[in-house]
Amino acid sequence: MSLRKSLFYGFLVLIVLVGQQVVNRDLVEGVPPKVHGAVINNKVPWEGAIEGPGVIYFWASWCGICQSIQGTMSDVLAQTPGMTVAVKSGSNEDVQKYLKKSELDWPVVNDADGVIGDAFGIRGVPTIFVMGPSGKIKFTAVGYTSALGLQLRLWLAGFE
Numbered sequence: 461m462s463l464r465k466s467l468f469y470g471f472l473v474l475i476v477l478v479g480q481q482v483v484n485r486d487l488v489e490g491v492p493p494k495v496h497g498a499v500i501n502n503k504v505p506w507e508g509a510i511e512g513p514g515v516i517y518f519w520a521s522w523c524g525i526c527q528s529i530q531g532t533m534s535d536v537l538a539q540t541p542g543m544t545v546a547v548k549s550g551s552n553e554d555v556q557k558y559l560k561k562s563e564l565d566w567p568v569v570n571d572a573d574g575v576i577g578d579a580f581g582i583r584g585v586p587t588i589f590v591m592g593p594s595g596k597i598k599f600t601a602v603g604y605t606s607a608l609g610l611q612l613r614l615w616l617a618g619f620e
Contacts, residue, residue, distance in 0.1 A: 492597060523585045
């Protein structure tokens with residue numbers, strides 16, 4: 461590979477890494493904020509839903525990338541304690557219709573006005589928080605996340 465190509469690819473990697481830092485800079489770290497919200501589909505109460513390892517997944521019904529990782533998130537939520545937050549996706553009824561249409565069986569808190577997302581520093585969806593055994597946030601992912609990448613984060617979060 462020529463020096464010019466190597467420099468070009470190195471520059472692209474640098475841009476991606478800097479971009480990730482910019483996107484993640486406002487995301488909450490450590491212990492997730494206390495959130496008061498009703499789980500609209502009666503799965504579990506938000507308070508105490510995740511005490512220890514688990515995930516909090518922020519998504520939106522209008523988000524194409526969120527739709528592309530629904531299968532991955534369904535698999536993760538079937539095996540790992542977690543909660544999802546529908547960000548600015550309409551009324552509780554709108555979100556429930558979307559869940560039914562998409563055949564999703566997730567515990568969901570509706571964040572119709574974006575207040576919960578603001579508390580977590582969310583700037584875009586999808587955003588995933590992975591907590592370790594202590595309940596502290598160990599990893600975040602913004603944008604598309606592969607099943608392998610998410611499983612790796614969950615596995616690594618177990619080492620505290």
